[in-house]
Amino acid sequence: MTSEPAHMNPARSFQGLILTLQRYWAEQGCVILQPYDMEMGAGTFHPATTLRALGPKPWRAAYVQPSRRPKDGRYGENPNRLQHYYQFQVILKPNPPDIQQLYVKSLEAIGIDTSVHDIRFVEDDWESPTLGAWGLGWECWCDGMEVSQFTYFQQVAGFECSPVAGELTYGLERLAMYLQGVESIYDLNFNGLEGDRKVTYAQVFQQAEQEYSRHNFEYADTEMLFRHFRDAEAACRKYLADGEPKSGANDQRHLMALPAYDQCIKASHMFNLLDARGVISVTERQSYILRVRELAKACGAAWLKTEGGGVAA
């Protein structure tokens, strides 16, 4: 760290935190991906996690993923809640035996000194009904604050993970708030500079929070969203069907698992928007979740018939 300029210090700079984590996990052999170019509720939805967790091939990746949770919008007024925030996602498949140690070292890399900070692994099992996925793990505490989720994936898209992947999710804003010692997300120093050159989180995102909260809660065109949901669902089914290997053909690989899965991601986000608009009743809610899960499962099944999913070329 000494070679780096002070404004790159993760304790002073939000982007410094991101860059430090990227560098650390790159050193552990992860491919550093850029955010997936679609709206999604969590980093887990990224095909680099959901699909790559399936099948026998080893895989290590790390990336930042903007997470869109339309319901969590607070018009830029709540210091702790956003409808758009960053997750830092790491996936290691199979999980190495020292994955916990690697995680602890990543905390040290961003300046958390384990001789004065109390790091704890507290039981917290993870389940995503929408993805048909579950795993066992912990929430990772630093001085009583949850700073990461740590999960050993057991099942994704309804399929057993074989081998199991370890997934780490860092809540970047919360972690940065602690490191920077600020009480509001909006007070985070984004670029680590001071004076005129300092850029805060508020300058980057507060307007967006206000506008998207309006959109998500008041103006999003629900008729269009319902239509988009149906379209995405139909498109997903269509691409899955079109990509199916022809019976009797030599090549038995699926040809369009990824484009189909994009439509599953889209359907899930449409559902989240509709949910925020309050137009989905309690009973309907369950059936929408089920519809997305069916798509996710079908995409998982298709992925397992691709090269990435372990089928020989």
Add this chain to the structure above:
Amino acid sequence: MPDLLLELFSEEIPARMQRRAAEDLKKLVTDALVERGFVYEGAKAFATPRRLSLHIAGLPVKGQDVREERKGPRVGAPEAAVQGFLKGAGLASLDQAKIESDPKKGEFYVAVIEKPGRTTPDVLAEILPQIVKNFPWPKSMRWGAASKEPGSLRWVRPLQSIVCTFGPETEDPEVVRFEVDGIASGDVTYGHRFLAPGAFRVKRFDDYAPALERAKVVLEADRRKDIILHDARDLAFAQGLELVEDEGLLEEVAGLVEWPVVLMGSFDEAFLDIPPEVIRTTIRANQKCFVLRDPKTGNLANRFLLTSNLAATDGGRTIVGGNERVVRARLSDAKFFWETDQKVKLEDRLEKLKSIVFHEKLGTQYERVERIAALARELAPIVGADPALAERAARLAKADLVTEMVGEFPELQGLMGRYYATLQGEHPSVAAAIEEHYKPLGPSDRVPTDPVSVAVALADKIDTLVGFWAIDEKPTGSKDPYALRRAALGVIRLVLENDLRLPLIQLLAKPFARNASDALFEEFLKVRELVDAIDHSAYSSVIKHPTVPELTAIFQQRQLQNAETLAHIMYSRGLDLLSFFADRLKVYLRDQGARHDLIDAVFALEGQDDLLMVVRRVEALGRFLDTEDGANLLAGYRRAANILRIEEKKDGRSYDEAPDLGIVNAQGQIEEKGLVVALDSARREASDAVANEDFEGAMRALSRLRQPVDAFFDKVTVNAEDSALRENRLRLLNALRDATRAVADFSRIEG
């Protein structure tokens, strides 16, 4: 005698599973040893967040030698039989077998098989891998590269290493070698994750526990608890405060640390405006911290105690700072909830209950509230409450479910409703009932006494029970997902401990009609006035349940379709629920020490649906049987019943007609006449007393039968030569048997 040391070292085990896992480990290993003939002097198991350990003291070095004699074929048997015998017994030739003889079989071969006892390490190496592989974790997982293979090891979290040593105190113990899914046992373990992460070797339990202690691991959960509790009390005392003790939390935090270090943090006094229960719940649920109070005022202090897993180099300053940040953020949220919740009145929240499904077939919370409010209003006069207050309380009772606070902390339901009700100026009884209507939550929970609370608590539980009975979702075996047994016990305790008169049949009929969300009960809703009609049918102290034909007639009269089906269902489900109540009451009374046979004797009577009267009767019966008159009457009853049973069986008929008084007068002996007169007056007095709910009086009336009964059996021969006379005497005995039924079914009484 040598000792076994076993340690299963893993990634962090959920706190709630540790204690049980240690016990399971001990039981599985010791059972497996005992099953193989190994006895031991003592065993103790331990758990920390990262390890399960087991120490078994005083095991033998090897198992018992076994000598077995196996009988073989007779001498001269066919070659095939001989070969089979040799192979089975592991002998090379017949020279190695003995020849014995017995008179029946003649001479035959006997193989003597001597098996030296196996060494204990061998046996351990055989049983331990199986125990590890099949360990009964509530939830288990696969991990790592090995998880690619089917059937790979499952453990609660990744298992990292295994220590297993065996040997006497005087020598270096040996490592019991085995392997589980690529993890080889050894004698190396690790200390505290941060304070002493290095590996070190251990020999046996005697040096293992101190070595761990040096490596900042307190092995025993109870010691960790003691340390936390004492340090917490001391820290509190030093500030003039008192720890608010919390055994559940203590157990949990002891499972989250290997090296407990208690630290004190504080929060802004302004947060003390929030109700103390909220502060405590927030801090406990999210932070797993203890709260403190001022012993002088009993009020919460603006301090909390956290249990860290680290002896930090800065004395814990950073840790306290971090925890304070989180507590502050949480309390800010709570304060925000507390303040925003107050802006909407409870009654204005009811609309929102329409979107909460209580149960798919039982409608929304809103519909449920409507039913409970109606029922609470009806119950009010019975329990001595103001009907308007009871209805109001019931209507508001579930409104806090849609407050922000209860959304965040469901365990504060009821309590928050009470706070908000008080703040919006509700009658104190209404506010109290909102909190108390969930009570009693279990056999040891307090039973509300305010009549308004009682009315709403009863209405809530009865609606639940009737609802789930109506849709046929009853508890079975150990499965009771809707806590219906608890609800029934709640009704029982509410009734008995408040001395309430509550004819259950009457009470259950209407809610059955009201639980109208499925098609069938839509029908019932339509016949609500009919149910009212049934309610008003004449009854004395014991209401008579309408029979199926009666119900059918009423339903048909109203030209309802499927009247008979409706009647059948309503009748059977109502009766079924009533018998469920009877069972719960028996359990309750038995727990209170009442004789189960007396309970059965009372329940065997028809129409026992008034809980309080059942209990009074059981009590009176118990006291009566303790008197000499009672005991003698019971003896007389039994004598009569025995004779009747024998004679009725012999004759293949019963003698339940009334005795012919003409025959008694003309041919009867004086004692016979005396019994007729006594029976007549006793029966009349007893039934009058029962009608007045004077069970003591009824028993007293029956006790006057004792002398005439004794005299009758003394002087009168039942089986007279004259068959008419005999029949009449049997009828007289039957009349005696009947008379006792005024108070109980004496045939159920034991002893």
